[in-house]
Amino acid sequence: MIKKNTYTAIIKDLTEKGVTLVAVSKTKPQESIKELYDLGQRDFGENYVQELVDKQAQLPQEIHWHFIGHLQSNKVKYIASFVHLIHGVDSYKLLVEINKQAAKNNRVIHVLLQVHIAQEETKFGLDENELDQMFNANQNQLSALQNIMVEGFMGMASFTDNKEQVRKEFKYLKSIFEKYKHVQIANCKIQTLSMGMSGDYLIAIEEGSNMVRIGSLIFGERNYIS
Ligand SMILES: *Cc1c(COP(=O)(O)O)cnc(C)c1O
Numbered sequence: 100m101i102k103k104n105t106y107t108a109i110i111k112d113l114t115e116k117g118v119t120l121v122a123v124s125k126t127k128p129q130e131s132i133k134e135l136y137d138l139g140q141r142d143f144g145e146n147y148v149q150e151l152v153d154k155q156a157q158l159p160q161e162i163h164w165h166f167i168g169h170l171q172s173n174k175v176k177y178i179a180s181f182v183h184l185i186h187g188v189d190s191y192k193l194l195v196e197i198n199k200q201a202a203k204n205n206r207v208i209h210v211l212l213q214v215h216i217a218q219e220e221t222k223f224g225l226d227e228n229e230l231d232q233m234f235n236a237n238q239n240q241l242s243a244l245q246n247i248m249v250e251g252f253m254g255m256a257s258f259t260d261n262k263e264q265v266r267k268e269f270k271y272l273k274s275i276f277e278k279y280k281h282v283q284i285a286n287c288k289i290q291t292l293s294m295g296m297s298g299d300y301l302i303a304i305e306e307g308s309n310m311v312r313i314g315s316l317i318f319g320e321r322n323y324i325s
Contacts, residue, residue, distance in 0.1 A: 101134050106317045110140070113311065116306055118246065121165050121293075122275055123314030126321045135317070142183070144250045144312050148174040155181055167253075167312055169223055172196040180204045181218040186293050186312075187213045189223045191233065194244055213294050214275055216268040217257040224254065230275065234282050242284050250283075251291030251310075252276050256299055262296035265299050269306035276307070 106122075113120050120279060122145040127325050131141060136159060138313030139259060140160035145151040155164055155178075172193055178185075188210045212233075215224030225233075226272060233241055233313035241249070254272040256265040264273040272294055280289045295303025306315035315321060 101131050101318055103138070103315070106135065106138065106140070106176040109276075109316065110138075110196060113304075118308065119291075119310045120319055121167070121310060121312045122310050123151075123296075124154070124318060125168075125314065127314075127318045129154060129158055131318055132162075132163070136162065141243060144314075148177050152177050164311075175200045176203075179208065179290075180206075182208060184209045184211065184250070184291075186211045189225050191237070191240065192301045194241070194247060198244035198246045207246050207248050209250050210247060211251050211253040211291060214252050214254045214272055216272050218259075219257060222255055227275065230279065234279055234284070234287075238284060242286055244286060249287040249289070251289050251293065252279075253293035255296070256294070258301075260273065262299075262302060264304050266291055267307060269294055269299075269303050269308070273307040300319065 110120060119142060121142045121144040122135055122140050125146040132154065141161060142165060144164045144165040144167040151164060151166060152203060164181060165184045165186060166178060166182050167186045169187055173180040175196045185197065185208065197208050197210060213224040215222060215226055252272060252275055256268040259265065273292065276292045282289060292308050293310040293311050293312065294308040297313050297316040300313055
């Protein structure tokens with residue numbers, strides 16, 4: 100069972116603000132996804148490769164599947180034929196593998212670079228130094244990957260009730276987005292800023308997000324957290 104009224108209110112608000120909603124359906128049954136699909140939702144986010152592969156095979160082909168989890172290089176091949184956008188790319192090595200699998204499938208795969216913005220050490224993501232390396236010093240290595248398109252950045256704020264801390268982290272990610280927005284590299288077209296989840300998406304939008312990833316608000320609480 101999805102929270103239909105909440106979804107309707109959220110999608111109306113986001114549409115007015117020009118923000119894309121990725122409905123995060125991890126651990127949720129296919130019937131719930133279908134229910135939301137029937138209301139017009141097309142962008143869905145998943146964290147686990149096997150779960151995504153299973154759902155993709157059985158649900159409407161019109162769905163845009165976003166991979167938002169931590170992707171291991173050896174699993175890229177399973178989603179390369181259909182994935183719409185990979186949000187959590189945090190190494191050049193992973194970009195190389197995505198490029199390779201995209202080429203095998205004769206397509207271009209769009210990706211977001213994950214930036215480490217939270218206080219927790221455990222969260223994934225590149226730091227500003229690594230981004231500078233990628234876009235400047237190693238620009239030729241990046242531009243050689245002709246089957247990927249870097250379309251922006253993704254970040255996860257600290258898990259805290261301190262709203263000012265969260266806001267500060269989103270502000271920082273927005274500044275990264277602005278810094279690289281105009282890079283002149285053939286396979287980079289920086290336009291997407293994926294930040295904000297159920298608990299902090301309104302702050303994220305105030306700070307410039309144009310893509311939010313919302314799960315529990317729409318689908319209800321998950322039985323296990325990831
Ligand atoms: C699970 C998850 C979400 C959605 O979280 P909710 O709090 O349920 O909205 C968003 N982004 C990522 C990367 C996630 O893993």
